Amino acid sequence: MTAPFFDECLSVLKRTPAVLDALLRDLPEAWTAATEGPGTWSPYIVIGHLIHAERVDWMPRLAIILEYGQSRPFESFDREAQFRESHGKSLSSLLDEFGALRRGNLARLRALNLQPEQFELRGMHPALGPVTVRQLLATWTTHDLAHILQVSRVMAKRFKQEVGPWAEYLSVLK
Amino acid sequence: MTAPFFDECLSVLKRTPAVLDALLRDLPEAWTAATEGPGTWSPYIVIGHLIHAERVDWMPRLAIILEYGQSRPFESFDREAQFRESHGKSLSSLLDEFGALRRGNLARLRALNLQPEQFELRGMHPALGPVTVRQLLATWTTHDLAHILQVSRVMAKRFKQEVGPWAEYLSVLK
Numbered sequence: 001m002t003a004p005f006f007d008e009c010l011s012v013l014k015r016t017p018a019v020l021d022a023l024l025r026d027l028p029e030a031w032t033a034a035t036e037g038p039g040t041w042s043p044y045i046v047i048g049h050l051i052h053a054e055r056v057d058w059m060p061r062l063a064i065i066l067e068y069g070q071s072r073p074f075e076s077f078d079r080e081a082q083f084r085e086s087h088g089k090s091l092s093s094l095l096d097e098f099g100a101l102r103r104g105n106l107a108r109l110r111a112l113n114l115q116p117e118q119f120e121l122r123g124m125h126p127a128l129g130p131v132t133v134r135q136l137l138a139t140w141t142t143h144d145l146a147h148i149l150q151v152s153r154v155m156a157k158r159f160k161q162e163v164g165p166w167a168e169y170l171s172v173l174k
Numbered sequence: 175m176t177a178p179f180f181d182e183c184l185s186v187l188k189r190t191p192a193v194l195d196a197l198l199r200d201l202p203e204a205w206t207a208a209t210e211g212p213g214t215w216s217p218y219i220v221i222g223h224l225i226h227a228e229r230v231d232w233m234p235r236l237a238i239i240l241e242y243g244q245s246r247p248f249e250s251f252d253r254e255a256q257f258r259e260s261h262g263k264s265l266s267s268l269l270d271e272f273g274a275l276r277r278g279n280l281a282r283l284r285a286l287n288l289q290p291e292q293f294e295l296r297g298m299h300p301a302l303g304p305v306t307v308r309q310l311l312a313t314w315t316t317h318d319l320a321h322i323l324q325v326s327r328v329m330a331k332r333f334k335q336e337v338g339p340w341a342e343y344l345s346v347l348k
Contacts, residue, residue, distance in 0.1 A: 003337070008202055014327070015196055023322070028182055061288040117302070128339035138336035144347045145330035149323050150198070155186070156319035162312035163177070165302035169314070172320045 005134065006114070008084045009141045013107035014106055016144040017099035020047065023151060025095055027039060032091050034158045043151045047094040048082025050147060056081075065123035065133055068113075073124040179308065180288070183315045188280055190318040191273035194221065197325060199269055206265055208332045217325045221268040222256025224321060227277035230255075232314045233282060239285070239297035239307055247298040 024032055024043050032043045040050070061074045086094060119134040156172045167173045179242060198206055198217050206217045215223070235248045293308040330346045341347045 004202075008204055011201055014206070017198040019193060022189055022196045023284040027185055027189075028178075028220055030178070030182055031186070033177075068209070087292075125339065127224055128342065131339055135336065135338035135340060138338075139332045142333045142337055142340075142344055142347070144328045145326045146344055149326040149330065149346055152319045152323040152326065156316050156323065159312045159316045162309065163316055164309035165299065165305055166309060166313040166316075168302065170316055174314070 003116075006137070007118075009137045010106065010110075012141045012144060013102070014051075016143060016148070017102050019148055020050075020151070021095050021099070021157055023148070025092060029058070031158065034154055036154055036157055041150070041154070043154060044091050045082055045086070046147050046151055047091065047098055048086035048089075049079070050144075051094060051098050051101060052078065052081040053143070055171070058136065059105045061123065062109070062112075062133065062136055065121050065136070067120070069121075070122050070124040072132060073126045074083065076126050084166055177290075178192075179292075180311070184280065186315045186318060187224045187276070190250070190322070191226075191269070191276050193322055194224075194272070194325070195269050197322070201223040202280050205329055205332065208328055210328055210331055214327070215324070219260070220258055220264050220270070220325055220328060221262075221265065221272055221322050222260035223253070224318075225268060225272050225275060226252065226255040226259060227317070228272065228279055229244075232310065233279045235297065235312060236307065239295050240292070241309070242297075242339060244304055246301045250300050 024047070035042045035045075057077050064072055064074055088162070088165045089097075095162065114133070118135075119132065121133050123133075123136070125131045153172055160167065160173045163173070164168060198221070209216045209219075230249065231251050238246055238248055243281070263271075293306065293311075296304045297306050297307075297310070297341070299305045327346055334341060334347045337344060337347070
């Protein structure tokens, strides 16, 4: 089961930059800066978050598991980092940055040539406790999809009033 | 407000085929045939639904408003048509078909050269009652985003068990 699982993760992970590019690049700022209200994230903010995760979350955590196992807990992830790190950058440059980081990370992941038994190795999440390499890769993949979902939801909600009576048929607006 | 509104609709409508292409084409069938349980739709089924809507929903309904106003209610939309119409077709061919239909529909929409007052014209929805051209265009746009959301949600849920303890952080899995 490991080979299909790993290929299924890669098949999603490698395409996420292109999905977000198709969805957001050169879109009017009314869409890309929209939020779901105070304290919620715009599509622009989401891309900065994905960049930060490429830098400090997935591959660094995998490296910690492979080198230290459960003896060294992961660093905590800063869910607000993108508010500093995206500052002054255009959405286009963030999309470029995300795509380049993802390509590099997947090249390094493939080069690790993980063996079936390595997917069951455990690391230590600082809040969640023991987690496996397999769970880390599944979470990386699911996290991509969750943020594609979030971006499309934020955008859809902009038109909550505009759709008039059709709101009744659009569960995303409820 | 009409010019930005119309451009904002078009800016999303024209990119949806590319978004779904980036998300789904050549993806393992384990992803594209996944559902959220009995009676729910896979990504493959969603593309067939979008094709049917291109054929019989958005532009035909706009034409009815422009020609008949509220005097002729729209045809009811068949939400199950894709189960017949997609039969035997590959996902790649459905993505091609959706892209071609959307391009054609947007070319016809632009060619109508709708004037500001035409956005307020009313038609008659068979269940929802009076609706405007503006609401129809907003709904077309939001419907695209709602189905991108649905596809990413269906895919994310495949890994509900695989992510292990991280499920706690992934609200899409709840």
